[in-house]
Amino acid sequence: MLKLKDKGLFHQLCFINGAWTGADSGETVDVMNPATGEKLGTVPKMGGAEARRAIEAAHAALPSWRARTAQERSVIIRRWADLLLEHQDDLAVLMTAEQGKPLAEARGETVYAASFLEWFAEEGKRVYGDVIPSDQAGKRIVVLKEPVGVCAAITPWNFPSAMITRKVGPALAAGCTIVVKPATATPYSALALAVLAQRAGVPEGVFSVVTGSAAAIGGEMTGNPLVRKLTFTGSTEVGKKLMAQCAGTVKKVSLELGGNAPFIVFDDADLDAAVEGALISKYRNTGQTCVCTNRFLVQEGIYDRFAEKLAQSVAQLKVGDGLKGETQQGPLIDMAAVEKVEEHIGDALSKGARVVTGGNRHALGGCFFEPTVLAGVTPEMHIAREETFGPVAPLFRFSTEEEAVRLANDTEFGLCAYFYSRDVTRVWRVAEAIESGIIGINTGLISTVVAPFGGIKESGIGREGSRYGIEEFLEIKYLCIGGIR
Ligand SMILES: NC(=O)C1=CN([C@@H]2O[C@H](COP(=O)(O)OP(=O)(O)OC[C@H]3O[C@@H](n4cnc5c(N)ncnc54)[C@H](OP(=O)(O)O)[C@@H]3O)[C@@H](O)[C@H]2O)C=CC1
Ligand SMILES: O=C(O)CCCC(=O)O
Numbered sequence: 001m002l003k004l005k006d007k008g009l010f011h012q013l014c015f016i017n018g019a020w021t022g023a024d025s026g027e028t029v030d031v032m033n034p035a036t037g038e039k040l041g042t043v044p045k046m047g048g049a050e051a052r053r054a055i056e057a058a059h060a061a062l063p064s065w066r067a068r069t070a071q072e073r074s075v076i077i078r079r080w081a082d083l084l085l086e087h088q089d090d091l092a093v094l095m096t097a098e099q100g101k102p103l104a105e106a107r108g109e110t111v112y113a114a115s116f117l118e119w120f121a122e123e124g125k126r127v128y129g130d131v132i133p134s135d136q137a138g139k140r141i142v143v144l145k146e147p148v149g150v151c152a153a154i155t156p157w158n159f160p161s162a163m164i165t166r167k168v169g170p171a172l173a174a175g176c177t178i179v180v181k182p183a184t185a186t187p188y189s190a191l192a193l194a195v196l197a198q199r200a201g202v203p204e205g206v207f208s209v210v211t212g213s214a215a216a217i218g219g220e221m222t223g224n225p226l227v228r229k230l231t232f233t234g235s236t237e238v239g240k241k242l243m244a245q246c247a248g249t250v251k252k253v254s255l256e257l258g259g260n261a262p263f264i265v266f267d268d269a270d271l272d273a274a275v276e277g278a279l280i281s282k283y284r285n286t287g288q289t290c291v292c293t294n295r296f297l298v299q300e301g302i303y304d305r306f307a308e309k310l311a312q313s314v315a316q317l318k319v320g321d322g323l324k325g326e327t328q329q330g331p332l333i334d335m336a337a338v339e340k341v342e343e344h345i346g347d348a349l350s351k352g353a354r355v356v357t358g359g360n361r362h363a364l365g366g367c368f369f370e371p372t373v374l375a376g377v378t379p380e381m382h383i384a385r386e387e388t389f390g391p392v393a394p395l396f397r398f399s400t401e402e403e404a405v406r407l408a409n410d411t412e413f414g415l416c417a418y419f420y421s422r423d424v425t426r427v428w429r430v431a432e433a434i435e436s437g438i439i440g441i442n443t444g445l446i447s448t449v450v451a452p453f454g455g456i457k458e459s460g461i462g463r464e465g466s467r468y469g470i471e472e473f474l475e476i477k478y479l480c481i482g483g484i485r
Helices: 048-067 070-086 088-099 103-126 162-174 187-200 214-223 236-247 271-287 303-315 335-350 401-409 424-433 469-473
Strands: 014-016 019-021 028-032 039-044 130-132 140-147 150-154 177-181 207-209 227-233 252-256 261-265 293-299 354-357 372-377 392-398 416-420 438-441 474-481
Touching: 014 048, 014 187, 039 187, 048 140, 048 150, 048 177, 048 207, 048 214, 070 088, 070 103, 070 162, 070 187, 088 103, 088 187, 103 162, 103 469, 150 162, 150 214, 162 177, 162 187, 162 227, 162 469, 177 214, 187 207, 214 227, 214 236, 227 236, 227 469, 236 252, 261 271, 261 401, 271 293, 271 303, 271 392, 271 416, 293 303, 293 401, 303 354, 303 372, 303 392, 335 354, 335 372, 335 392, 392 401, 401 424, 424 438, 469 474
Parallel strands: 150 177, 150 227, 177 207, 227 252, 261 293, 261 416, 293 392, 372 392, 416 438
Antiparallel strands: 014 019, 014 207, 028 039, 130 140, 140 474, 354 372
C-alpha cells in the first residue's frame, strides 16, 4: 500500500460534475506499478455515456465560470497551485508508483505542474484585446478575446500531472471549462489533481476527469458539438486520428505529438558540457519524453572522445525502483516499451552498429532496461526514423555543418533539437536552419513554463506554456461599430 500523508489524495473513482463516480457498467481497469508489476488499484472503465455527462456538466458550468472576473478565477487557480506544492511529497509518491520515474523527478514534475497553474492564474489577467484605427469615418473597430468554451483534453502517461495542468491552467484562466481523459496507465495523479481542484474551490463541472476506454471517450470528446476545442499530447498516430475526428464539427485543436530530436555536437563544442547536456536530454524520465534526444549527430573530430565520455557517465546511472532514493533511471512504462527499445537496438546491431555500454534488459527484470549507448549508427536504421522512447543514445557521425543540418532535418518531425558549439556565427546559422519548434543551444534542458513549447511538421499544432499558451483557449471576436458621427 502507498504511504501517503494525506490518504484522501488517492482516489479510485472518476470526478464528474464535482462528484466521485464509477462507470455505468461498474467495470474497472487495473492500474499497475511498472517497477514492481504489482497492482496499485483500479479506476472506472468509463465510455461515451459518462464522457457525454462530463461534457454536459462542463457546458452547464461554462456561463458562470466565464462570467467571473479573471481575478476571481485567478485566486482559485492560484490556490490550486499552492495545494500542489503543499502536497508535493504525496503527489510524487503517487506519480512514481504509477509511472516509474525516480522520486526526485516526480517531485520536479509536481513543481513543474504547479508552475503552469501559477503562471496562467496570472496570465488570465492579461488577456487584452485591441482597438484598431478604422479605415472608415464613423466606424470603430474593436477586438475582443473570449474563451473558446467547453474543452476536452487527452493526456499521456509520461508526465501524468504537468501535461494536465499545462492544458487545464490556461483553459480555466481563459474562462473555459474542461474534461480530461488521462492515460490509463497513470490516472491517479490526475484524480489527485481533481481532489485538490475541489479543495481549491474549482466549481463543479468546470474540471472533470474521466478514465476508461480511450476510443469511446475520445470519440465522444471529438464528436460532441458542445466541445469547441480538443487539446492532446501523445503519439502522432493517435493525434492524427483525433484531428480527423474533430474535422466533423470543426473544433479547434492543439496537438503535442512525437519527436525525433537531433542533438548535434560540433568539433568546437565544450565536450564536458555536451556530455552533461546529453545525459539530461536523453535519460530524463528514462528516455520517455517527446523532447528526449533520439539521434546524436557527432562531428568526426570529437566523435570518439564524446562516445567514451558519454558511455562512462551512462554506465554509472543507477537503475531501480523510483521510490528508492538513489534511483536515477526507473523502469519503462510497460513491456511493449521494452520490446520497442530491444527492436531498435537489434535492428541497429544487425546493420553494423555496436554497443558501447548497456544494450540489454536490466538484471532487475520486468520493465527495466540498461541505459545504452550505441556507436556507428547510420540513417538506414529504424532508430534514425522512429522515436525510441527509451534509454538508448545512438551516435551518428558527420563531417560538415551542412551534412549535420541535412541529417537533423531528415525527419517528418520537428519538435525539439539541440546543438553544442562555441562559434557564435555557427550558433545563429544552425539555429535558423534547423526545422524545429524548440532548439536547445548548449543546453539539454529546454522545458520551462515561461517559454512556448510545441512542434512543427508532424510534431504538432499550437504552443503550450508561456504567454502564447493561453491564446489556444481564446477566440477572437471583432466588433465593427458604425454610425458614430
Ligand atoms: N508526445 C509525447 O509526449 C508522447 C509520445 N508518445 C509516443 O507514443 C508512443 C506510444 O505511446 P502511447 O501511450 O501508446 O501514446 P498514445 O498516443 O496512444 O496515448 C496518449 C493518450 O491518448 C489516448 N488514446 C489512445 N488511443 C486513443 C484513441 N483512439 N482516441 C482517443 N484517445 C486515445 C491514450 O489513452 P490510453 O492510455 O487509455 O490508451 C492516452 O491518454 C510512445 O512510445 C511514444 O513514442 C507517447 C506518450 C507521450
Ligand atoms: O514528453 C512530453 O510530452 C512533454 C515533455 C515535458 C516537458 O518537457 O515539458
